[in-house]
Amino acid sequence: MMYMSKELLADINVLRGRLWGDVITPHDNDWDEVRKSFNLLIDQHPTAIVYAESPEDVQATIRFAKRAGLRVAPQGTTHNSGPLGPLRDTILLRTTRMKGVTIDTERRVARAQAGAVWGDVTPLLEGTGLAALHGSSPTVGIVGYSLGGGLGWQARKHGMQANSVTAVEIVDPHGELLRATADQNADLFWALRGGGGNFGVVTAIEFKLHRTPVVYAGAMFWPVEHAAKVFERWSEMLPQLPDEFTSTARVLAFPPLDEVPEFLRGRKMTVVNGAVLGDSELGERLLAPLRELEPEIDTFEEVDPSALARLHMDPEDPMPYLTGHMLLDELPADGLTGLIEAATAEDSPLVVFELRHMGGALHRAAPHHGARATMAGDLLLFLVGGVMEPGDEVAVNEAIEGVLEAAAPWRSATSYINFIEEPAAADEFFDPRTLDRLRQVKSEYDPQNLIKANHELV
Ligand SMILES: Cc1cc2nc3c(=O)[nH]c(=O)nc-3n(C[C@H](O)[C@H](O)[C@H](O)COP(=O)(O)OP(=O)(O)OC[C@H]3O[C@@H](n4cnc5c(N)ncnc54)[C@H](O)[C@@H]3O)c2cc1C
Incomplete structure (x- = not known):
């Protein structure tokens, strides 16, 4: 087990006091339980795990990590944790407690907090004649799925879920809560829809629902x-x-x-x-x-x-x-x-x-x-x-x-x-023009490379 310095532990205790959520470290009894992944072959060893309960918790964690010289890896369900690697000097920021979902059937839009999974949404749509572009499993996280693309049962008709996303709320690597839409932070909005979790910690996502009577x-x-x-x-x-x-x-x-x-x-x-x-x-x-x-x-x-x-x-x-x-x-x-x-x-x-x-x-x-x-x-x-x-x-x-x-x-x-559930080079996923543009957005929003995604853009 990796123990941390007294100074870092003291700082983490200060962070603990500032959060609504929890901070768990290798010194805590439940450490081996909480660091588990959906794929039981994956052995995650971050510096600490934060369970955020609000965007403010996310902001406090990011600001703390920046001061302490740590990176932050956002994580929901752990369904694609394989590529993250050992997570040295990294805080794993779990969003699983932020699970609120609202459905606006008039506007045909859903809003989900970052920890919501597809199984939190689909029962709410029963009988509405509307459907979301979810994938094959109700346990997959909406945010992780959407940031990568999102391929589901309506894909040949309506394309990927990423392109039905209408807004993303995200804490950037400076700790600021931003909203990214087609009109606001448009370059970030473009990158978030397919470029993965490289640009900040998403706290909520809004997306179109599609008329699907039967x-x-x-x-x-x-x-x-x-x-x-x-x-x-x-x-x-x-x-x-x-x-x-x-x-x-x-x-x-x-x-x-x-x-x-x-x-x-x-x-x-x-x-x-x-x-x-x-x-x-x-x-x-x-x-x-x-x-x-x-x-x-x-x-x-x-x-x-x-x-x-x-x-x-x-x-x-x-x-x-x-x-x-x-x-x-x-x-x-x-x-x-x-x-x-x-x-x-x-x-x-x-x-x-x-x-x-x-x-x-x-x-x-x-x-x-x-x-x-x-x-x-x-x-x-x-x-x-x-x-x-x-x-x-x-x-x-x-x-x-x-x-x-x-x-x-x-x-x-x-x-x-x-x-892809293991480390892979970014040029495996994107054509050269798209990858260049993604890297530009990354260097603009996260010049110090604070945010660690499962699939990085390097
Ligand atoms: C059983 C199963 C079925 C699946 N079926 C499908 C399918 O039908 N179609 C499909 O397209 N995919 C499918 N997938 C793949 C799935 O979309 C990816 O594994 C996706 O990355 C899962 O996201 P997550 O948030 O659940 O997982 P996590 O491992 O928690 O997150 C994966 C990555 O997403 C990013 N991320 C997550 N939350 C945030 C956040 N709040 N802010 C910023 N970044 C974040 C991070 O980079 C993180 O490392 C399936 C996976 C499994 C295990």
């Missing part, structure tokens, strides 16, 4: 042996699909746990999930080619859009895992076959092999968009392997690298920042 959504399941023909049919359908349909095709290994429904428990399955923004008539027509393949289970039906929050069946409790990701410009039939073979090999330790359909609005830039204006590629590849025993790491890593290598010939020029 969706036809669900999942079809086949035994894993059907993977080749299901993926082939799905990929043949993609070029004809309207922007109203966003879908994923996956091979999932369900663990033999009681919380998994009995019909899936301990089985490896081929799954197509999706959401059609429309009624059952449209949905049935679009899904007919997949239905011909007679899924073992088919849950597609007309539902309220709030049901999309758990459509992807993501795990909600912390676990140890490794991931892999790549955007693919295209994937011809022989390439797809190679990937499916790697993903369905009997000894593969992967629990998720996933292709998400991109395109539609994700390929259309608009002048009002932020730094993440579009998403490259036709398909997004995502892989997960559980590391239940320390030795598993090697085999999982090999399996991930094997699939990524097989997909490499079709790799897009950039990757998606929210899906």
